[in-house]
Amino acid sequence: MLILKFGGTSVGSAERIKNLAELTKGQKSKIVVLSAMSGTTNALVEISQAMYEKNITKAKELIQVLEDKYRKEIKNLYKNETILKKGNELLEEYFSYLSSFLNFPIFTSKEEKIILAQGELLSTHMFHFYMSEIGEKTILLPALEFMRINKDGEPDFPYIEKHIKEELKKYPDIDFFITQGYICKNAQGDIDNLQRGGSDYTACIIGAVVDAEEIQIWTDIDGMHNNDPRFVNQTHPIDELSFEEAAELAYFGAKVLHPTCILPAQKRGIPVALKNTMQPEAKGTLIGNINTPEGIRAVAAKDGIYAITIKSGRMLLAYGFLKTIFEIFDKYKTSIDMITTSEVAVSLTIDNPSNLENILKELREIANVEYEKDQTIIAIVGNIAKNESGYAVKILEALKNIPLHMISYGGSEHNISVVIDSKSKKEALQALNTNIFGY
Numbered sequence: 384m385l386i387l388k389f390g391g392t393s394v395g396s397a398e399r400i401k402n403l404a405e406l407t408k409g410q411k412s413k414i415v416v417l418s419a420m421s422g423t424t425n426a427l428v429e430i431s432q433a434m435y436e437k438n439i440t441k442a443k444e445l446i447q448v449l450e451d452k453y454r455k456e457i458k459n460l461y462k463n464e465t466i467l468k469k470g471n472e473l474l475e476e477y478f479s480y481l482s483s484f485l486n487f488p489i490f491t492s493k494e495e496k497i498i499l500a501q502g503e504l505l506s507t508h509m510f511h512f513y514m515s516e517i518g519e520k521t522i523l524l525p526a527l528e529f530m531r532i533n534k535d536g537e538p539d540f541p542y543i544e545k546h547i548k549e550e551l552k553k554y555p556d557i558d559f560f561i562t563q564g565y566i567c568k569n570a571q572g573d574i575d576n577l578q579r580g581g582s583d584y585t586a587c588i589i590g591a592v593v594d595a596e597e598i599q600i601w602t603d604i605d606g607m608h609n610n611d612p613r614f615v616n617q618t619h620p621i622d623e624l625s626f627e628e629a630a631e632l633a634y635f636g637a638k639v640l641h642p643t644c645i646l647p648a649q650k651r652g653i654p655v656a657l658k659n660t661m662q663p664e665a666k667g668t669l670i671g672n673i674n675t676p677e678g679i680r681a682v683a684a685k686d687g688i689y690a691i692t693i694k695s696g697r698m699l700l701a702y703g704f705l706k707t708i709f710e711i712f713d714k715y716k717t718s719i720d721m722i723t724t725s726e727v728a729v730s731l732t733i734d735n736p737s738n739l740e741n742i743l744k745e746l747r748e749i750a751n752v753e754y755e756k757d758q759t760i761i762a763i764v765g766n767i768a769k770n771e772s773g774y775a776v777k778i779l780e781a782l783k784n785i786p787l788h789m790i791s792y793g794g795s796e797h798n799i800s801v802v803i804d805s806k807s808k809k810e811a812l813q814a815l816n817t818n819i820f821g822y
Contacts, residue, residue: 387599388598389417391418391422392602394417394421395421401513404510422452424502426449430449460509470509480501496575504563506563507561524561530585532567567585586598604620607621607639607640625766626645636683652671653671654671683761684762688759689756691730691742691754692729694728705724708729760801764797767798784814
């Protein structure tokens with residue numbers, strides 16, 4: 384069985400949905416995972432915000448604008464009058480449901496998550512109806528019946544595996560299933576989600592629990608590139624990446640792949656292919672248990688970084704000092720991206736500032752603390768053997784005119800990272816592209 388995930392641009396219009404149908408038709412057994420139509424989740428966030436603010440007039444207007452967009456696409460999508468009627472009834476049902484939240488006296492995150500789930504529910508029903516119109520037999524698998532996170536917000540793999548297999552067993556003669564990405568239930572049974580980009584995660588979780596032949600992530604770019612094409616003119620897609628290399632690139636900013644999605648596939652050894660819906664014939668990138676050639680493969684950048692420096696003479700010979708620091712970050716559930724140490728100082732980075740003030744307050748009780756915002760981590764990723772020379776020289780030579788706030792080297796044989804001011808990001812990416820890849 385194949386797992387095929389398609390993002391918002393792939394279902395972004397009636398024309399795109401028709402193209403998607405042509406792309407997915409075929410004999411091989413498959414589960415197609417869909418995101419919401421492009422722009423929908425942002426619109427639902429805006430509607431939710433208006434409801435939080437009790438701005439009912441604005442919320443009504445936003446709901447109407449979104450409904451008008453869907454009415455237009457439905458009209459262009461279906462030619463069969465019966466299917467068109469079903470499509471319009473679908474929109475009536477969902478947008479009436481959205482409007483019902485306008486009457487809620489209290490609007491909370493629980494209601495917001497219900498609203499955010501509507502985009503995926505709409506796109507999968509629309510695609511399912513269209514496949515019916517063109518004579519393709521498909522089954523809609525409701526993700527809310529099997530996709531669940533536990534009390535820690537992590538996928539509940541035993542539950543997911545048990546329940547999706549039960550759903551699939553109901554249809555032994557069907558080889559084409561459609562389900563929603565992103566959305567799930569939580570441990571309390573309420574509607575929740577896997578956060579932004581979670582459709583990738585959904586696809587890889589499903590692929591892992593059904594032991595898929597391959598997981599395909601279809602986007603509007605032809606695979607993982609060796610540098611960020613939004614800032615660097617000359618880049619190229621990478622044919623193959625190891626799981627470790629792909630995970631480093633995804634975490635440190637490669638937008639084509641959700642940072643968390645590689646692990647489920649890696650644990651089961653299931654290859655992940657990154658493909659382009661606009662150029663389906665393009666090779667894309669294959670990620671798997673691959674022995675990639677030695678050397679630097681790609682560069683990625685992660686913005687929104689806060690660099691924190693903790694200085695104290697008490698660090699010298701004090702074996703519990705680092706433990707105390709880490710306990711503060713653990714207390715506030717804030718993960719650390721990079722860390723470097725000396726005898727009297729620790730520098731580290733975080734990308735979640737929601738508890739920054741509390742963290743700084745507690746750190747300042749034990750040390751002198753400074754922090755910088757608007758930082759960027761540049762990750763240089765590849766098969767970088769520690770016993771081989773020359774990699775650091777190439778990187779530092781490329782960045783010789785850019786102030787480096789931190790350097791991390793040796794923690795992984797797949798990543799050398801530096802922290803710089805975000806204003807220097809484009810210059811850094813271009814310099815690395817020239818010095819490492821010769822462009």
